[in-house]
Amino acid sequence: MGMKHYPPEFKADAVALYRSRPGTTVAAVAADLGVHPETLRSWIRAAGKGSNANSTQPAGPDSSLEAENEALRKEVAELKQEREILRRAAKYFAGRDELVSRFQFVADHRSAFGAKRLCTVLGLSRSGFYRWLAAAPARAARAESDARLATQIRAVHAESDGTYGAPRVTAELRSTGVVVNHKRIERVMRTVGIVGLHLRRRHRTTIPDPTAPRVADRIGRDFTAKVPNSRYVGDITYLPVAGSKPLYLATVIDLCSRRLAGWAIADHMRAELVIDALAAAERTRGSLRGSTFHSDHGTQYTSKAFADACTAAGVTRSMSAVGSSADNAAAEAFNASFKRETLQGQKHWPTARQARLDTFRWANRYNTRRRHSHLGQLSPTSYETALTTRPTTLTQAA
Incomplete structure (x- = not known):
């Protein structure tokens, strides 16, 4: 609990602290000192009258209030801006609020709000955003390369009557001299929606004859052979x-x-x-x-x-x-x-x-x-x- 009676030195220091922090509010300084905001405000008014006793300018208590009002207006403006950023972000992401989408949002709106403000509101690292931005040319080149590869994949897939999956597409492209990793083929096929065909339910055609002579199993589930025609x-x-x-x-x-x-x-x-x-x-x-x-x-x-x-x-x-x-x-x-x-x-x-x-x-x-x-x-x-x-x-x- 704060003191009921404050010595003059405390009051002077409190006023000096308030005046040394442009843009702050009486309430913020009062909270730091443990005094009631109105108490601090009265000290500021009194100090203003005293400092202007011999001045030709009117002292008046309005200067400190105007500073506080200005700070409040600034805070309200920042809140409105933050709300507008979040509103646009919600519409922009449309259910895909991954890190890359947030970086792209900052890139697309930084001229309106500034990269620093956008990163702060969205909880992003500014250094991370600028690293992502610096890598844009490499990403564009990779996207262009993926587009060319997708064209080649479509051609192979179509030539196979739409049957080949990633392993066979990879083998076919490699046979033509294309150096490519099968995982990249899988990724590009998944991105552009190309898939191989899958199994269907089979129809039963085996009808055994219980009276037929038994024949030995000479394969034993070993479906291999060292040479053809064996x-x-x-x-x-x-x-x-x-x-x-x-x-x-x-x-x-x-x-x-x-x-x-x-x-x-x-x-x-x-x-x-x-x-x-x-x-x-x-x-x-x-x-x-x-x-x-x-x-x-x-x-x-x-x-x-x-x-x-x-x-x-x-x-x-x-x-x-x-x-x-x-x-x-x-x-x-x-x-x-x-x-x-x-x-x-x-x-x-x-x-x-x-x-x-x-x-x-x-x-x-x-x-x-x-x-x-x-x-x-x-x-x-x-x-x-x-x-x-x-x-x-x-x-x-x-």
């Missing part, structure tokens, strides 16, 4: 056609190069379908003798007709466990990629002819051009060609 997997996938009965695609896929060595398409799932696919692979390779062919327990693959075809071709059969898709994962993955990249989100083909044509086009592109993550982003035929430069060449597995 181990194959195959499956049947369903091709939906609008307003018509579906088509079915049977495949024979090389586990070394992932090449689609043989395939057949028909409007039925009889054993002839898989036999035709095996025959196509035999024509591609010249001979399949000594190789292993792995499939599920569908009735087409357990049929005597298919078993006889494998025997005639010199192929050893291998079968996965009943009901286990993981035991034929390589063929399942191929089917998923085929459906995803040909239908591209559609539920069916408009006609059977279009389904056949799309299958023909995709199968050939898959072998010769489509990059495969399992092959280090090479196409199957490019991978087989690369193998010929190694000591181990494309040999028969006899």
